Amino acid sequence: xxxxxxxxxxxxxxxxxxxxxxxxxxxxxxxxxxxxxxxxxxxxxxxxxxxxxxxxxxxxxxxxxxxxxxxxxxxxxxxxxxxxxxxxxxxxxxxx
Amino acid sequence: xxxxxxxxxxxxxxxxxxxxxxxxxxxxxxxxxxxxxxxxxxxxxxxxxxxxxxxxxxxxxxxxxxxxxxxxxxxxxxxxxxxxxxxxxxxxxxxxxxxxxxxxxxxxxxxxxxxxxxxxxxxxxxxxxxxxxxxxxxxxxxxxxxxxxxxxxxxxxxxxxxxxxxxxxxxxxxxxxxxxxxxxxxxxxxxxxxxxxxxxxxxxxxxxxxxxxxxxxxxxxxxxxxxxxxxxxxxxxxxxxxxxxxxxxxxxxxxxxxxxxxxxxxxxxxxxxxxxxxxxxxxxxxxxxxxxxxxxxxxxxxxxxxxxxxxxxxxxxxxxxxxxxxxxxxxxxxxxxxxxxxxxxxxxxxxxxxxxxxxxxxxxxxxxxxxxxxxxx
Numbered sequence: 353x354x355x356x357x358x359x360x361x362x363x364x365x366x367x368x369x370x371x372x373x374x375x376x377x378x379x380x381x382x383x384x385x386x387x388x389x390x391x392x393x394x395x396x397x398x399x400x401x402x403x404x405x406x407x408x409x410x411x412x413x414x415x416x417x418x419x420x421x422x423x424x425x426x427x428x429x430x431x432x433x434x435x436x437x438x439x440x441x442x443x444x445x446x447x448x
Numbered sequence: 449x450x451x452x453x454x455x456x457x458x459x460x461x462x463x464x465x466x467x468x469x470x471x472x473x474x475x476x477x478x479x480x481x482x483x484x485x486x487x488x489x490x491x492x493x494x495x496x497x498x499x500x501x502x503x504x505x506x507x508x509x510x511x512x513x514x515x516x517x518x519x520x521x522x523x524x525x526x527x528x529x530x531x532x533x534x535x536x537x538x539x540x541x542x543x544x545x546x547x548x549x550x551x552x553x554x555x556x557x558x559x560x561x562x563x564x565x566x567x568x569x570x571x572x573x574x575x576x577x578x579x580x581x582x583x584x585x586x587x588x589x590x591x592x593x594x595x596x597x598x599x600x601x602x603x604x605x606x607x608x609x610x611x612x613x614x615x616x617x618x619x620x621x622x623x624x625x626x627x628x629x630x631x632x633x634x635x636x637x638x639x640x641x642x643x644x645x646x647x648x649x650x651x652x653x654x655x656x657x658x659x660x661x662x663x664x665x666x667x668x669x670x671x672x673x674x675x676x677x678x679x680x681x682x683x684x685x686x687x688x689x690x691x692x693x694x695x696x697x698x699x700x701x702x703x704x705x706x707x708x709x710x711x712x713x714x715x716x717x718x719x720x721x722x723x724x725x726x727x728x729x730x731x732x733x734x735x736x737x738x739x740x741x742x743x744x745x746x747x748x749x750x751x752x753x754x755x756x757x758x759x760x761x762x763x764x765x766x767x768x769x770x771x772x773x774x775x776x777x778x779x780x781x782x783x784x785x786x787x788x789x790x791x792x793x794x795x796x797x798x799x800x801x802x803x804x805x806x807x808x809x810x811x812x813x814x815x816x817x818x819x820x821x822x823x824x825x
Binding site for chain 1 (some may be wrong): 569
C-alpha cells in the first residue's frame, strides 16, 4: 500500500474530465485516477508515481527509473503490488 | 540504467560519508527516520554499518499498518462478520492480528473478506453487487487518505449508497509531536518522510525546529538519499542552524499537493483522539468522515464494538515504534514472532521495522559482527 509505483502516461481517457489516464506500469497498461494532479500539465510520455490506483506526483524519467530499480529490490512485495495493480478493477466500468 | 547509478554510485556515497565523518565531531547524534520506507532502505543496504558509530538511526512510527491498534482490527472483523457485508481491505492488513485473530481467519470462518488494490476497486464491487453492503477498511497516512477521499466523492457523485468506509486514516504530524514529548527518547533530528510529504509538503514540520529546536530533513528512499539526509542534519547541527530542509526536492514541494489537501478537507475531519499502537491515545491524530459523508461512514452504519485491546505482553512493537528499542532487542523477535507468524504489527508489513530487519538487517549485522568489518574507523 505504501509502495509508489512509477508509470508512464500512455493516453488520457476522453470523457472523464481529465480524471483518468491509461498508464504503462511495468509493461502493462492500466487505468489510473489522475484527479490529484489536476494542477499539473500532464502529457503522454510523462511519468507519475502511483499509490493505490491514484497518481500522486509527477516525476521525471530519472526518478521513475530509480524508483523502479528500488522496487525490484523488494522482490515479492513488489511483485504482489504490481500483480494487485494488474488485477485491479480500475477498468472500463470504473470510467463510467 | 543510466540514472540508478547516480543514486547508488559508491564514489558518490564515499564522498558523502567523508563529509559525514568530518561533521560528526565528538558528539553522539541520534536521528529518527520517520518513514517505514526509510527503515527498509537502511536495512536493505546496510547503511547503519557504514555510518560512523556516533550516528545512530532509530526507527519511527511511519508504517501505517504497524500503528493500527488491535482493537481496530477486531472492529474491522466485527463489521466484516455482519450479515450482508462484503468487507474489502488492502492486502497488508489481512494478516495483522487483532485480539480475535486476523481478517484472513475471519474469511476462513465464512466472512466475505476481499483484498483490493485500490478503494476504487471496493467502490466498483459495490456497484456490481447492489444487494450487498461493501465496506472499505481505509488505512494509511496522508499518502493514501486522498485516494479514499476521492473515492468517497465519486461514491456521492454516482449515488452509490451500499458503500461505506471504515476510516483508520492517521496523520503524520501528531505522532512526531508525541515522540518529541515522550520522556523515553532523546532525539537530535528527523529524517522527514518522503511520500507523505508529497501531499502535506514541508510546512507542517516547521514546529519541530521552532518549538523543539530539532532539525528536520525531508528525505528520499535511495541509499544516497539517506546518507545525504544524515549529512544535511549533521551540517545543520555543526553550523548552529535548525530548520526544515528538503533533500527530496525532486518530488516534494514545500506546499505539498493542494488538490489532495483540499480533497481531505472536503471529506474528513480530525478525530478528538485516536489510539496508536505503542504510542497510546494521541489527540487529533486521525481522520473520520465528516457529517456530509455520514451516509458512507461504516462506524455509523454498523455496530462497531470499539473495545480497547491490550497488546500481547510479549510484544514490544510499542517500544520499537517509538525507537526505544531496536527490533532485535524484542524478546520474541525472530523466535515466536516472524513474518510467517507475526505477533506484532511491525513484523507484518514489509515496511515494518521488524520485518525489514528480519529480512535484511540481521544478515548485515551477523556478517559485520562475525568478520568485524563494515564500520569504518
